[in-house]
Amino acid sequence: MKFNWRHIPLAVISVFALFPMFLLFMNAFKKKSEISKNPLGLPKHWSFDNFSKAWEQGNYDVAYLNTLIITCLTVLFVCIVCGLAAYGMTFLKTPGSGWFLGYLFVSMSMPLGFIPIFFMSIKLNLINTHMGVIIPSVGGAFAFNVFLLRAFMLGIPKDLLEAAKVDGSSTFKTFLAIILPLAKPAFIVVAIFTTLGSWNEIFLSNAILQADTMKTVSVAYLNFTSKYGTNWGLMAAGGVMTVIPMVVLFLTMTKKFVHGLQEGGVKF
Structure with a gap:
């Protein structure tokens, strides 16, 4: 070498x-x-005493469960909503799609307002619920993921969709049978991005999930450091338990992640 x-x-x-x-x-x-x-x-x-103490004092069993629920549902909803939106703007001739695409492009540079989201969550009784974090997370990731998926779908030949239409396939069935398998690398990239963002999200979760039984791992670690800030060993053990799932995800999905970015980065 x-x-x-x-x-x-x-x-x-x-x-x-x-x-x-x-x-x-x-x-x-x-x-x-x-x-x-x-x-x-x-x-x-x-x-290994720090890990057992940190797990018990930080209530990580409940935090892991809440984080898995929020992350899995967020990834599922993002893939469905953003996938259908990208499919419609790429292959379906809908009026105003160009203006909507421009709106999405502008919205990516606009900050997500926390105060309106918090008061809307109160009005809709979403405080201390998983959906109180999931809905804003899906909305906040919508524009970027639609652009990413659309960039990949632009490389799919339209002849495949025409052939499916001639065979009598519906629009939704065409999406499931043709677009979804061909765009799998792009959906993997979207899922990884969403998983990382949802797992590490702390600001919104700390405000919405106020009950101890609803804490995520990030919020549990934040509260853990405030309660046991003098014991650096417990803090380090809690930090390792917080980040290790994402490290494993990164190491196992790196090749697919890079491949998806390369495939979808040809057109925008």
């Missing part, structure tokens, strides 16, 4: 990005006294 000078900046950036994760992981196995003496080194005595 030949040495390439262009790898040096990438190596420096990688070390800079991974070093906090390294400290978090190492300190999770240390006792409180050892962290204060040796915060940057390897543990002298590896201990």
Whole structure:
């Protein structure tokens, strides 16, 4: 393997990005006294006590369940709504689709108003409900994901849809039988983006999900640090349990993620 000078900046950036994760992981196995003496080194005595204590005190069993429910439903709704919208704007000749596409483009640069969302959640009795977080998350991710899916669908030959129409296939059946399988890489990218955003979302969840039985992992960790902020070992263990599912997702889905971006990045 030949040495390439262009790898040096990438190596420096990688070390800079991974070093906090390294400290978090190492300190999770240390006792409180050892962290204060040796915060940057390897543990002298590896201990798993921090994880069991953090799991119990942070109520992570309930937090994981709530996060899985919110994340799975958000990914499902985003794929359905954004997929159908992208399909309609790509293949169906609907009046005003061009103006709507321009509106979506402008809306991507506009900040999502938290105060209106919070008061609407109160009016609709969505406080302390999963849907109180799911609905704004789906709406906030709508424009970007529609553009991403539409960019991929522009590369699908329209002759396939014409052939399906001649065979008597309905519009929705054509979407399920032809568009959905061919656009699978793009939907995988959308699902990964949505999963990362939903799992790491903390600001809206902290405001909407106020009951202890409704906390997500991010909110549980935020409250955990405020309650047990002096014990850095528990904080590190809680941080590891919060981020490890997304690390596993990234490592297992990297190839499909890059492939989907390459396939869908040809046209916009």
